[in-house]
Amino acid sequence: MSVSSRNIADIRKDYQMAELDEATAGDDPFAFFGKWFAEAEAAEAAEVNAMTLATVDLHNKPHARIVLLKGLDEKGFVFFTNYSSAKGLEIESNPFVALVFFWQELERQVRVEGRIERVSEEESDHYFSTRPEGSKLGAWSSPQSQSIPDRSILENNYRLYTGQFGNNIPRPPHWGGYRVIPSYMEFWQGRSNRMHDRIVFSQGATEDWAKTRLAP
Numbered sequence: 691m692s693v694s695s696r697n698i699a700d701i702r703k704d705y706q707m708a709e710l711d712e713a714t715a716g717d718d719p720f721a722f723f724g725k726w727f728a729e730a731e732a733a734e735a736a737e738v739n740a741m742t743l744a745t746v747d748l749h750n751k752p753h754a755r756i757v758l759l760k761g762l763d764e765k766g767f768v769f770f771t772n773y774s775s776a777k778g779l780e781i782e783s784n785p786f787v788a789l790v791f792f793w794q795e796l797e798r799q800v801r802v803e804g805r806i807e808r809v810s811e812e813e814s815d816h817y818f819s820t821r822p823e824g825s826k827l828g829a830w831s832s833p834q835s836q837s838i839p840d841r842s843i844l845e846n847n848y849r850l851y852t853g854q855f856g857n858n859i860p861r862p863p864h865w866g867g868y869r870v871i872p873s874y875m876e877f878w879q880g881r882s883n884r885m886h887d888r889i890v891f892s893q894g895a896t897e898d899w900a901k902t903r904l905a906p
């Protein structure tokens with residue numbers, strides 16, 4: 691089967707934009723993530739806050755999908771979703787997850803691993819209140835991850851909920867935020883000849899961060 695005008699095996703890119711060393715990474719992985727995020731924004735990275743979220747289900751099978759980073763504080767990385775979705779159920783049964791950011795415009799990848807917990811009801815309420823009305827109604831209308839016979843179910847739900855709440859659409863009880871609290875953060879800078887730079891911050895028994903370099 692041909693899916694590309696080129697042979698897929700011939701697609702390759704040499705990474706030459708930048709270098710990453712231990713001193714540049716500093717001692718605070720959150721501060722360094724903030725610096726790289728700002729640089730990715732400045733470089734107009736497409737969907738700069740899009741991240742792959744990997745979860746593991748009850749049968750130890752992994753699942754991955756994109757979600758949007760909506761907050762970052764000294765504790766961790768926040769995103770919002772449907773608590774009754776597949777990912778929500780996986781998270782409730784196994785609170786260890788991984789995130790991946792890929793900022794191709796800067797030839798950079800960041801990997802985050804740790805445990806996950808729900809944000810407070812107040813945090814979820816606050817973020818929900820800032821969403822456009824259509825997104826609020828969408829959260830009510832979609833039984834995320836469930837099999838539906840056709841699209842009309844969604845459209846009908848949307849119509850039913852439109853007008854039901856007036857101007858003040860409440861947050862659905864099944865919808866809210868999660869915070870990923872990292873114990874591992876890896877910063878990857880592409881380099882020439884596949885000799886990339888990888889600087890890792892990891893926590894052992896204490897909350898102190900140990901910094902190390904990994905072979906690419």
Ligand SMILES: Cc1cc2nc3c(=O)[nH]c(=O)nc-3n(C[C@H](O)[C@H](O)[C@H](O)COP(=O)(O)O)c2cc1C
Pocket residue numbers: 737740753755756757758759769770771772775776777778834835
């Ligand atoms: C760019 C992009 C951003 C997305 N952002 C979110 C998000 O913030 N929250 C969310 O629940 N799903 C988001 N999705 C949809 C998820 O990838 C996924 O399809 C959905 O959450 C259902 O996943 P699940 O069945 O594994 O729970 C996004 C998808 C894309 C492509």
